[in-house]
Amino acid sequence: MRYETGIAQGTGTDLAVLKPINVADYRIDELLFARWLASCPWWTPFAVFCVIACYPLMAHAQSTFTSADAFAALWKWMPFLLWSGFVFNVLISVFAMLIGTFAGVVLGLAQVSPNAIMQRLAWFITQLFRNSPWLVLLFIVLLALPFEIEVFGKIVRIPDWMKGVFGLSLPIMANISEIVRGAIQSVPSAQWEAAESLAFNRRQILWQIILPQCYKRMLPPWMNWYAILTMATPLCSLLGIEEIITLSRQAMEAEDNHPELLVPFFGFALVMFFIYCYPIARLTIKLEKRFAVKL
Amino acid sequence: MTWTSETPILSIQNVHKSFGDLQVLKGVSLDVMKGEVICIIGPSGSGKSTLIRCVNGLNDIQSGSIKVKGTEVHDKHLDKLELRRNVGMVFQQYNLFPHKTAIENIMMAPIKVLKQPKEEVRQKAMELLRKVRLEGKEESYPGELSGGQQQRVAIARSLAMNPEIMLFDEVTAALDPETVKEVLVTIRELAEDGMTCVLVTHEMGFAKEVADHIYFTDKGVIVEHGPPKTFFNNASDPRTREFLGQIL
Numbered sequence: 001m002r003y004e005t006g007i008a009q010g011t012g013t014d015l016a017v018l019k020p021i022n023v024a025d026y027r028i029d030e031l032l033f034a035r036w037l038a039s040c041p042w043w044t045p046f047a048v049f050c051v052i053a054c055y056p057l058m059a060h061a062q063s064t065f066t067s068a069d070a071f072a073a074l075w076k077w078m079p080f081l082l083w084s085g086f087v088f089n090v091l092i093s094v095f096a097m098l099i100g101t102f103a104g105v106v107l108g109l110a111q112v113s114p115n116a117i118m119q120r121l122a123w124f125i126t127q128l129f130r131n132s133p134w135l136v137l138l139f140i141v142l143l144a145l146p147f148e149i150e151v152f153g154k155i156v157r158i159p160d161w162m163k164g165v166f167g168l169s170l171p172i173m174a175n176i177s178e179i180v181r182g183a184i185q186s187v188p189s190a191q192w193e194a195a196e197s198l199a200f201n202r203r204q205i206l207w208q209i210i211l212p213q214c215y216k217r218m219l220p221p222w223m224n225w226y227a228i229l230t231m232a233t234p235l236c237s238l239l240g241i242e243e244i245i246t247l248s249r250q251a252m253e254a255e256d257n258h259p260e261l262l263v264p265f266f267g268f269a270l271v272m273f274f275i276y277c278y279p280i281a282r283l284t285i286k287l288e289k290r291f292a293v294k295l
Numbered sequence: 296m297t298w299t300s301e302t303p304i305l306s307i308q309n310v311h312k313s314f315g316d317l318q319v320l321k322g323v324s325l326d327v328m329k330g331e332v333i334c335i336i337g338p339s340g341s342g343k344s345t346l347i348r349c350v351n352g353l354n355d356i357q358s359g360s361i362k363v364k365g366t367e368v369h370d371k372h373l374d375k376l377e378l379r380r381n382v383g384m385v386f387q388q389y390n391l392f393p394h395k396t397a398i399e400n401i402m403m404a405p406i407k408v409l410k411q412p413k414e415e416v417r418q419k420a421m422e423l424l425r426k427v428r429l430e431g432k433e434e435s436y437p438g439e440l441s442g443g444q445q446q447r448v449a450i451a452r453s454l455a456m457n458p459e460i461m462l463f464d465e466v467t468a469a470l471d472p473e474t475v476k477e478v479l480v481t482i483r484e485l486a487e488d489g490m491t492c493v494l495v496t497h498e499m500g501f502a503k504e505v506a507d508h509i510y511f512t513d514k515g516v517i518v519e520h521g522p523p524k525t526f527f528n529n530a531s532d533p534r535t536r537e538f539l540g541q542i543l
Contacts, residue, residue, distance in 0.1 A: 193353055194390035194449075198404040198456060199379035208407060212394045 031288060034224040037281035045271040052263045070260040074268055077251040081265075085244030086272045092165055092243065093230040100169035100229075101222070104176025111181040114202070122177070129174035135235055141167035142239050164236040172229055179221045183214035220288040227277045227284070234269070244269050298365035304329045304491055305350065305460055310359035312345060319345045321515040322359070327460070332492045334502035337512035338538060343495040346512070347462045350493070351382040363460065380409070383453030384462040387469050389445040391437040397448045398424065398433035401455045409456070416455070423451040427481050443474025447481055454485075461485065463494040499542055503527055511535045
């Protein structure tokens with residue numbers, strides 16, 4: 001038999017073959033956190049609680065302060081931790097998200113600006129805050145902002161929690177900026193051309209044609225960042241802001257700092273965060289799947 | 296400015312265009328009179344699409360001149376929006392706005408750009424939909440329409456701006472054979488109504504039928520041009536003959 005290139009003896013070919021690549025395996029998952037959280041079964045906090053509830057029995061069995069006493073103390077403090085503590089965490093996250101989203105949209109639009117200087121500057125700010133440790137940002141804001149300002153001749157105190165909100169909104173701003181930039185650039189350039197040929201100006205194209213196509217793409221990653229932000233609010237306890245972790249420590253101190261208190265109290269905080277963020281993560285993944293089909 | 300109907304409505308003179316080192320147009324000239332239909336044909340990569348994209352300023356040119364109604368298109372001080380109100384364009388991939396219904400696609404530009412009253416625009420849009428034979432589809436989203444239907448909505452969308460020249464950039468190239476016809480019928484009716492049309496196309500039969508003048512481009516220059524009869528029957532240049540031989 002005569003040999004020919006491309007046709008091997010028997011079956012197949014002797015030419016180099018490019019095997020199919022599954023792009024999904026190599027893509028960075030922007031919803032990593034939400035996907036992980038949403039993949040937990042709903043009974044996760046109960047399982048965690050059961051495991052940690054056994055901890056003081058083994059470690060401190062000889063103490064007179066039993067774990068039953070610890071849970072009784074937690075029961076007593078629970079309403080306080082919930083309404084004065086956790087609700088405040090939620091408030092901080094909502095305000096930080098509002099400010100971060102607003103600033104992030106402005107920054108993201110600047111990142112696609114035709115003005116090169118503006119675009120570079122927005123890119124730099126985005127990268128700076130996106131890649132800085134959150135705690136460092138929080139401390140910088142705490143120390144850099146004055147503790148009071150003068151408005152119309154009146155001295156107004158800036159409360160620490162407001163600084164916490166501002167500090168947390170910075171990394172959120174930078175990440176929202178990237179979401180906005182990515183979404184705008186994912187709209188095919190043919191949409192710009194079609195709109196240009198209909199005599200729309202740049203501002204009209206952006207607001208009436210491009211951005212409306214972006215909302216669906218932006219919603220899941222935006223919610224993902226909200227869940228991450230909420231989980232990060234305990235960082236504020238390091239600034240002395242009275243949120244759930246700060247109050248838990250104060251409550252434990254009031255109960256004579258028994259080591260048995262540690263696990264129930266912080267376990268409670270963990271469960272609260274799970275209960276709040278889990279539905280958000282589930283919804284995020286659900287929306288992502290729904291929007292992915294339609295395009 | 297000083298444009299009268301005796302002078303060409305579109306005049307392209309010695310246009311050069313390159314993308315980096317790649318020269319796409321090497322001195323193209325052509326004139327189109329008001330109401331004329333011209334077809335530009337030629338092998339892929341010969342610069343046909345680039346040429347008509349230059350006409351409404353989507354691409355800029357390195358040298359030469361393109362005049363629409365006597366106004367230079369590539370003047371830095373030109374109001375591009377004004378130009379684009381006079382020149383409509385239809386694309387190969389339709390490029391409808393996916394978040395808007397068919398009628399919203401048509402109404403958007405007249406309302407937002409020309410600031411015409413909404414009710415008037417709606418009436419006109421319904422008329423245009425009737426014209427492209429899509430009554431009853433006004434509330435459909437582009438994703439719910441076939442390729443041919445989307446392309447006809449795109450044509451109606453361009454017409455809603457009352458352009459004086461329509462540019463068609465291979466508008467049937469992405470369609471399946473059965474739907475090509477419905478789009479071509481729409482374009483032919485437009486031509487019969489006296490619209491000035493510039494078509495880049497691979498539909499030789501259609502070009503033969505509707506065009507007043509045919510231009511054949513190859514490697515960035517116009518190799519040959521003439522009225523369809525002489526062009527298709529007595530092509531003189533060997534490149535044209537070779538191309539027509541492959542296609543027909």
